[in-house]
Amino acid sequence: MATVQIIYAHPDPAASRVNKTMVAAVDGAPGIAVHDLYAAYPDFYVDVGREKALLAAADIVVLQHPLYWYSAPALMKEWIDRVLERGWAYGKGGTALQGKKMLSAISAGGPPGAYEAEGYNKYSIDEFLRPFERTAVLCGMDWLPPFVFQGAYGTDDTKVSDHGQGYRAHLIQLQGEGE
Template structure:
């Protein structure tokens, strides 16, 4: 059953890939969702090639959306550097967390991540030694500190081994997933974590 357009949450896709022209997976995924009316695609590397982030603009974008999707390749067990710079600059104390920092409460955060290695490489007995949920703990904790609801990541793993047909099928599935994303809530707002001044 499809969700009426008026009931769909506003979704902000923070797209962070320094070389999108070289990425089969991420380029296909982002192209597949650009025309969805309730989705705003925000290409961070295109917008900020000099890494000088307009904090107020980014905060206004976040405030205007219900769901934040961080779409990025998995670089060195984390995200590309501009997305980390974005987090450092935009998620300010007193705005996103801490005393008075309630701007993001009740919104969802999801990561749409691609990995070159297959899913079985991300296990305790695999090449990378840790499951993805362990490697993503810093993102989860950053989200919950800001009163966001951290949702399970949308993963596309083993990209190097995928055919073009499989990449296109994943992009179509990504579009379907975003198009049918349920509104984060009529849920009660998350309790705002208390951040003691001595812990900052």
């Protein structure tokens, strides 16, 4: 069975509805592990060796976080900067991640209509995620279509709960495709 390593970053997990529900929904799923960056590194001092070991053991890497300022919370960026080292993740001899899959699982406050050419954010979620896409591709990874929750502000519990179950089902399906 393909293994999934979720790298999770939420600076305020107690206030989270969407991401908290997603994490709870995958709890106990065989071959799916969640690594909570803000819990592991409250001082932002990322243990690069530990993180590399997690990635090396995974077939599918998921970066899960709320969209913050059209990007990721700061610790996710710190994690990318420190862990995806030249000579390990990319560049000469940097083959550790080649052939693995990368999925971005994000939540956004803005509703779908906000992420269109005529909407108030002008660009699509795919466009905002291009730095993550190019990071994955530079590391020789297969970039998967992102798994996105939009319209987080004031959304109802059923939609959030359905999204959690959909997340679990989606990851299990990816595990099957990775065999």
